[in-house]
Amino acid sequence: MFRGMFSIPQGSAVQPTDLLPIPLxxxxxxxxxxxxxxxxxxxxxxxxxxxxxxxxxxxxxxxxxxxxxxxxxxxxxxxxxxxxxxxxxxxxxxxxxxxxxxxxxxxxxxxxxxxxxxxxxxxxxxxxxxxxxxPCNSALAAGEKYNRRQFLADVYYHLNKQLYASNLSSGQAFSDLNLTDQQLLRLLSGHALLSNFWYHLRRDPLPHYPAIGCMSHHICILVWTATPWASTEGSDVLAGLNSARSYVASTLSARCALQ
Structure with a gap:
């Protein structure tokens, strides 16, 4: 099975023998x-x-x-x-x-x-x-080692939802998460960006997109205002987006909201 599989190391002053086996x-x-x-x-x-x-x-x-x-x-x-x-x-x-x-x-x-x-x-x-x-830290370690970006995103998103549910004290901070400094920085940065996105999505005026055929923007605004946003207050942004998308998609006339 192994005959000829391993070549003798090149450049070695001492040739391998039965007493000096070839290193694998x-x-x-x-x-x-x-x-x-x-x-x-x-x-x-x-x-x-x-x-x-x-x-x-x-x-x-x-x-x-x-x-x-x-x-x-x-x-x-x-x-x-x-x-x-x-x-x-x-x-x-x-x-x-x-x-x-x-x-x-x-x-x-x-x-x-x-x-x-x-x-x-x-x-x-x-x-x-x-x-x-x-624990999430073991999953993050594997995702980082093998550069599994979607896998990492799923783990961080779960941790992001945990931040909302946890009762953090000033002394405890985030020690229970057992994350490295870099992992904690990524989590908190993502948390801030998602929270900011969620806040502005719900409260900023709906943009007008005449290029996609919107002729009655007031209808889009009415639909957008009536959209039943999930009551998660940002703890699960994806659930909120899916809820809003389903409602808006049922009203085909709201072109800007669909955009």
Whole structure:
């Protein structure tokens, strides 16, 4: 299996021997054991991976190593077994696994370009963070590491709603959020921008857009004034926008409001 896979390091004064093995750069012993396991696994071990007894961390290490060493059949099998455990239904591994496994699976899905697995990981992580089951700071750390901007936006938006619901004291400040200084700055900046947008959207005069065919702007103003804004007072801007959009869309004559 491994004959010729690893070349002798170049420029080394001492040539590798049985006593000086060839180093495997960036591969841990655990990861390499997982690679050996997936290649030589017995039939009963293979079958076990399609049941609740599946070893997801070992499968993840195996998929990572098979991707690195170009073993697509083994890589595909390991990813399929992981995805099957993560599907909504009887197994639903992602609903109970710790955040460090979610972090690992997010990186693996991106490495192997597995969009379905990535979507399952992010959706479940956001759900569990919103329910308070998992801390948001672990989700933010993963989103920052892998530059998942929409994922980060969803987590920060949840934290933004928490700011409205929390009873903050001057001594406590934001310490309970367990955010880094940079993360807290992003949260508070986004909170200020959303609050400012929400305030002006509801209170500023509705602009006139004659270029889109508005002939009776007073109708647009009447519709806009009567729009039933959500009573969230900015704690959930998206809910408020969706409520306003649904109402305005039902009145096709209010062209400027639709704009």
């Amino acid at each position: 750069t960036e591969d841990s012993a655990e990861e390499f054991r997982a690679l050996c396991w997936v290649v030589y696994a017995l039939p009963n071990e293979i079958h076990l991976q399609s049941t609740r007894g599946a070893d997801i961390p070992r499968l993840a290490n195996a998929a990572k190593m098979c991707h690195k060493y170009t073993l697509p059949v083994f890589e595909g099998w390991a990813l399929d077994m992981i995805r099957n455990q993560c599907q909504p239904g009887s197994l639903d591994y992602l609903k109970t696994c710790p955040s460090d496994i979610l972090h690992t699976l997010m990186g693996l899905a991106l490495l192997c370009n597995h969009g379905r697995l990535l979507s399952l990981v992010e959706t479940n992580w956001i759900f569990r963070a919103r329910s308070g089951e998992l």
